[in-house]
Amino acid sequence: MVVAEVPELTSAAGYFFRAGAEGKRTCPTVLLLMASAISTDMSDPIVGSENKPRARHMRVAEITEMIHISSLIHDDVLDNADTRRGMDSLNFTVGKKLAVLAGDFLLFRAFSAAVALDNTEVVSLLATAVNNLVTGELMQLTITPAQRCSMDYYLQKTYYKTAALISNSCKAIAVLSGQTTEVQALAYQYGRHLGIAYQLIDDILDFTGTSASLGKASFTDINQGIVTAPVLFAMEEFPQLREIVEQGFDDPSNVDVVLKYLQKSQGIERTRLLAAEHAKLAAVAIDDLPASEDPVVLSSRQALKDLTQKFLRRTK
Ligand code: FPP
Ligand code: MG
Ligand code: MG
Numbered sequence: 001m002v003v004a005e006v007p008e009l010t011s012a013a014g015y016f017f018r019a020g021a022e023g024k025r026t027c028p029t030v031l032l033l034m035a036s037a038i039s040t041d042m043s044d045p046i047v048g049s050e051n052k053p054r055a056r057h058m059r060v061a062e063i064t065e066m067i068h069i070s071s072l073i074h075d076d077v078l079d080n081a082d083t084r085r086g087m088d089s090l091n092f093t094v095g096k097k098l099a100v101l102a103g104d105f106l107l108f109r110a111f112s113a114a115v116a117l118d119n120t121e122v123v124s125l126l127a128t129a130v131n132n133l134v135t136g137e138l139m140q141l142t143i144t145p146a147q148r149c150s151m152d153y154y155l156q157k158t159y160y161k162t163a164a165l166i167s168n169s170c171k172a173i174a175v176l177s178g179q180t181t182e183v184q185a186l187a188y189q190y191g192r193h194l195g196i197a198y199q200l201i202d203d204i205l206d207f208t209g210t211s212a213s214l215g216k217a218s219f220t221d222i223n224q225g226i227v228t229a230p231v232l233f234a235m236e237e238f239p240q241l242r243e244i245v246e247q248g249f250d251d252p253s254n255v256d257v258v259l260k261y262l263q264k265s266q267g268i269e270r271t272r273l274l275a276a277e278h279a280k281l282a283a284v285a286i287d288d289l290p291a292s293e294d295p296v297v298l299s300s301r302q303a304l305k306d307l308t309q310k311f312l313r314r315t316k
Helices: 007-013 026-038 053-078 090-094 096-116 120-141 151-176 181-208 229-237 241-247 252-264 267-287 295-313
Strands: none
Touching (some): 053 120, 120 151, 229 241, 241 252
């Protein structure tokens, strides 16, 4: 799916799909489990003809991963990041220009594949997800000092940047399976809460993880002036932080002040609790699915619930 006319583009677009560079593959894992968790017909083997449900679900998983990778490639250009997944970022390796084009190309290929599924609602859900990704990124870029201090703004941005892709794709899986609007909504809610929990943990790891374990630099958020949940919670405890956060972080001594207050505060713990709440709500969405006695359906649901706990414990 990523082969292009120009060999340089093929290798740039395939950079994060090579063995050893493929990352956690969280999105496709969640989506295929979701497909099995809501399926009423598990007789379909994994390998099937193009039109079999499982093959169509796999296609959605692939498309979602391609959109995800394209957003990371563009994000690393925007952030001037040198590393990703413990290796050189694509922009570092091939330069910004080719990296931008590779991201565009992946996005275009993803949507070509989506169109081929011949379901306009699915295409529309994926388009919404990309629209949300761009909006989230822009919310971050254009943030005002007051917005920087707002938990509501932070959570909205987090939904757009991190949870919108998985939530809309989970719903797309339910739509493709011909599920009721209730089941579609539960699939969406699972993805939404899982995605938010994931990002909250990511925000904690930016303060507590080491570069080696994360595969990317730590303290990057605050050093780039990006304020996340731990600092917002710390600000509730120490209102004097607000002035510093409003000033921004062009002055590096402001970063030191924030880190000092964060250490004294419950910011990290409270972020962890909020992540746990979202993980719980994701699990509730799975519990609310229509009853089933199919062992594959049940074990897939259990795996989706286990994932919510696994996310809370992750260290990278
Ligand atoms: C990572 O954020 C960034 C994203 C999850 C989304 C980025 C979205 C765009 C660049 C918009 C364009 C979208 C597409 C589909 C081409 P981060 O910088 O906070 O996280 P990091 O630590 O992983 O770099
Ligand atoms: Mg980044
Ligand atoms: Mg970014």
